[in-house]
Amino acid sequence: MGAGPGKALGIRNHSSDFLSPWSVLTNGSDASREGGLEIGAQCSDEPRGPGAVWPPPAACPSAWPGFPSVMARFWACVAGAGFFLAFLVLHSRFCGFRLPPHLHFAFKISWRAEEILYRLDVDWPMYSEYFTGATFCVAVDSLNGLVYVAQRGDNIPKVLVFTEDGYFLRAWNYTVDTPHGIFAASTLHEQSVWITDVGSGSYGHTIKKYNSFGDLVQVLGTPGKKGTGLNPLQFDNPAELYVEDTGDIYIVDGDGGLNNRLIKLSQDYMILWLHGENGTGPAKFNIPHSVTVDSAGRVWVADRGNKRLQVFDKDSGEWLGAWNNCFTEEGPSSVRFTPDGKYLIAAQLRLSRLLVAAAPPVGSIGRCSVISTIQLADQVSPHLLDVSAKTGAIYVAEIGAKQLLTLFTNKKNGLFTKRHLTYRMHEPCR
Numbered sequence: 001m002g003a004g005p006g007k008a009l010g011i012r013n014h015s016s017d018f019l020s021p022w023s024v025l026t027n028g029s030d031a032s033r034e035g036g037l038e039i040g041a042q043c044s045d046e047p048r049g050p051g052a053v054w055p056p057p058a059a060c061p062s063a064w065p066g067f068p069s070v071m072a073r074f075w076a077c078v079a080g081a082g083f084f085l086a087f088l089v090l091h092s093r094f095c096g097f098r099l100p101p102h103l104h105f106a107f108k109i110s111w112r113a114e115e116i117l118y119r120l121d122v123d124w125p126m127y128s129e130y131f132t133g134a135t136f137c138v139a140v141d142s143l144n145g146l147v148y149v150a151q152r153g154d155n156i157p158k159v160l161v162f163t164e165d166g167y168f169l170r171a172w173n174y175t176v177d178t179p180h181g182i183f184a185a186s187t188l189h190e191q192s193v194w195i196t197d198v199g200s201g202s203y204g205h206t207i208k209k210y211n212s213f214g215d216l217v218q219v220l221g222t223p224g225k226k227g228t229g230l231n232p233l234q235f236d237n238p239a240e241l242y243v244e245d246t247g248d249i250y251i252v253d254g255d256g257g258l259n260n261r262l263i264k265l266s267q268d269y270m271i272l273w274l275h276g277e278n279g280t281g282p283a284k285f286n287i288p289h290s291v292t293v294d295s296a297g298r299v300w301v302a303d304r305g306n307k308r309l310q311v312f313d314k315d316s317g318e319w320l321g322a323w324n325n326c327f328t329e330e331g332p333s334s335v336r337f338t339p340d341g342k343y344l345i346a347a348q349l350r351l352s353r354l355l356v357a358a359a360p361p362v363g364s365i366g367r368c369s370v371i372s373t374i375q376l377a378d379q380v381s382p383h384l385l386d387v388s389a390k391t392g393a394i395y396v397a398e399i400g401a402k403q404l405l406t407l408f409t410n411k412k413n414g415l416f417t418k419r420h421l422t423y424r425m426h427e428p429c430r
Contacts, residue, residue, distance in 0.1 A: 117343070117356055117372050118394065124406040125166035132156045135383075135397040135404055137240075139193065140164070141184035142389035146212065148193055149397065149404050150179035159195070159214060164388060166406075172214030177203040180255060181240030181290075181384060192217065196238040198255060200224075205235050207251065220269060228258050230271060235259065239289045240334075240384065242299075248272070250299055250314075252288035260285040262301055264317065273317035280306055283319040290334040290384060295341040296362045302346065307331035309346070311365050321365030326355055334384045339392055343371065347382040347396065354382060354396070354407075374407070 133153025140147050146169070149160045157171030158179055177199025185192050191212040197204050205226040209218035220233060227234030236257030242250045247267025254260040261276030262285070275283045286305030293299050298320060299312040308324035309332060326346070334347040337359060344357045354374040360366045376382060381400035387393070394407040 118374055118407045121393075121406045123166065125162050125168060125404070127168060128403060130160050130168050130171070131403045133158075134399050135401075136179055136399060137182040137384040138386050138395045138397045138404055139182040139184040140386045140388045140393075140395060141186045141191065141193075141212075142391075143186045143188075144191055144212075145390070146184070146191075147395060147404075148182055148184055150176070150182045150195060152178055159193075159210075161212070164391065164393070170213070172210075174210075174214045175203050175208065175216050177201040180238070183241050183243055184386075185243035186212075187245070194241055194243060194249075196235075196240060196251075198237040198239075198257075205237070207235065207238055207241060220265075226257060230274075233269075233271070239287075240291055242291045242293055244293060248314075250291045250293065252285075252291045252301055254285065254288055256287060260288060262288055262291065262299070262312070264299075264314070275312070275317065275319075282322070283310070283312070285310075287331075290332070292335050292337060294337050294344075294359065300335050300344070302332040302335045304331040304333055309335060309344075309368075323357075323365070323368040326357060326368035326370055333382070336385055336387045336394075338387060339389045345385065345387060345394060347385050349381050349383060349399075352376040352378060352380050352382060352400070354385075354394070377401070 131149075131151065133151035133156045135149055135151045137150045138147065142164075145164045147162045147164055149162070150158060151160065152158070156173075158173045158176040159182075160171050161169045163169060176195060177197050178201075179195050180198045181196040183194045185194060193210045193212065195208050195210065197206050197208060199205075202224045204224055206219050206221040206223050208216060208220070210216055221235040221238070222229075222232060225234065226236035228236070235251075235253050236259050237255040238251060238253045239255040240252050244250075249265040249267075249269075251263045251265065252261075253263060259276065260278040261274060263274045263276070264272045266272055275285070277284045278286060280286065284306075285301070285303050287303070288301050289304040290302035291299065293314055297314045299314045301310045301312070303310050303322075306324075307327040307330065308322045309327075310322045311320040312318060313320055327348070330348045330351050332346040332355075333349040334345075336345050337343065338345065342359055344359050346355045346357065347353075348355065353376065355370055356372040356374070358369045358371055376396075376398075379400045380398045382396045383399045385394055385396040388395070395404060396407065397404060
């Protein structure tokens with residue numbers, strides 16, 4: 001039977017009426033007909049007259065006894081496919097597994113929804129006229145709120161000291177020939193600064209320890225004499241070092257010199273382990289240029305000439321893996337981690353670019369996954385960088401621009417409260 005206008009169809013005419021979940025609502029007498037079936041007409045349990053199609057194949061799913069089980073199987077398949085794709089994505093991200101090309105593209109799109117992590121701070125430092133040479137390296141002493149910048153040039157101060165707010169404090173030039181890398185390793189009882197010197201003069205090919213005012217405290221290597229020896233220890237163009245709170249020292253020696261090696265020294269300067277062969281295989285180097293240690297006890301080396309980051313266990317020196325998929329265009333010149341350990345920051349000198357990558361979980365190296373890129377101005381040449389443990393700010397020594405770029409984090413959780421990258425001469429990155 002037809003229904004009067006305004007009456008909702010799909011109500012079964014039994015002793016206790018109910019609304020079927022498969023019912024179709026219509027406006028009554030205007031129901032259309034298709035193939036002899038009233039679309040939107042009442043779904044009954046029996047034919048409704050001559051010419052009616054029974055069982056109704058589409059309009060009344062409830063008339064199909066097996067229909068609910070078919071739908072259950074369909075949604076179970078959908079859920080299973082979704083779970084499988086999620087597994088592939090996570091496995092690819094953390095275990096180094098490569099997705100097929102058509103899935104890899106979709107995966108890349110989903111992970112590349114970039115958050116703006118950093119922006120420029122155009123107010124750092126307060127006065128830029130102190131940069132009178134080529135700025136090669138920077139170190140942040142977060143414990144005391146100091147930033148050390150080392151520059152090269154004739155008749156200029158080689159080391160500049162600023163507050164983290166950008167105020168100039170002092171400069172010194174004692175026994176520094178040609179600085180390449182610098183590291184601030186202060187404790188509650190001592191403020192110390194280490195500098196790698198690649199000069200050919202009487203202070204070159206050494207690694208020197210100073211106090212905050214530039215007084216020489218310790219010299220590693222043979223001053224003015226390059227070499228490959230281990231006893232006594234010699235260097236040739238030592239690139240950079242990283243000093244742990246325990247006093248253990250990690251040195252990358254070989255910015256184009258005789259050596260291509262990673263050395264770990266104890267706090268009393270004894271060699272604990274060493275990787276020291278030129279080559280492209282695991283634990284071999286071609287211009288090891290920067291070194292850092294993450295919170296999981298892994299040593300990361302910017303193997304610049306081989307276009308990769310290599311990773312080692314800090315206690316045993318065991319090779320753990322490498323990242324090279326992020327550096328197909330150019331190898332990394334510098335590497336550091338953010339204070340929360342979530343991100344790795346790498347500089348690419350000739351591309352004038354910084355990469356922000358997701359740090360791998362404990363127990364896995366996996367593949368490099370870039371979260372964000374920061375394109376700097378052409379030919380500014382970011383050489384080495386450091387990150388403030390207090391604010392999360394990134395400080396970048398730029399050879400081409402002859403200045404220090406400061407980037408402040410844009411995050412507002414935990415330690416990160418205000419800013420990102422700082423570059424004084426150009427517009428913000430984003």
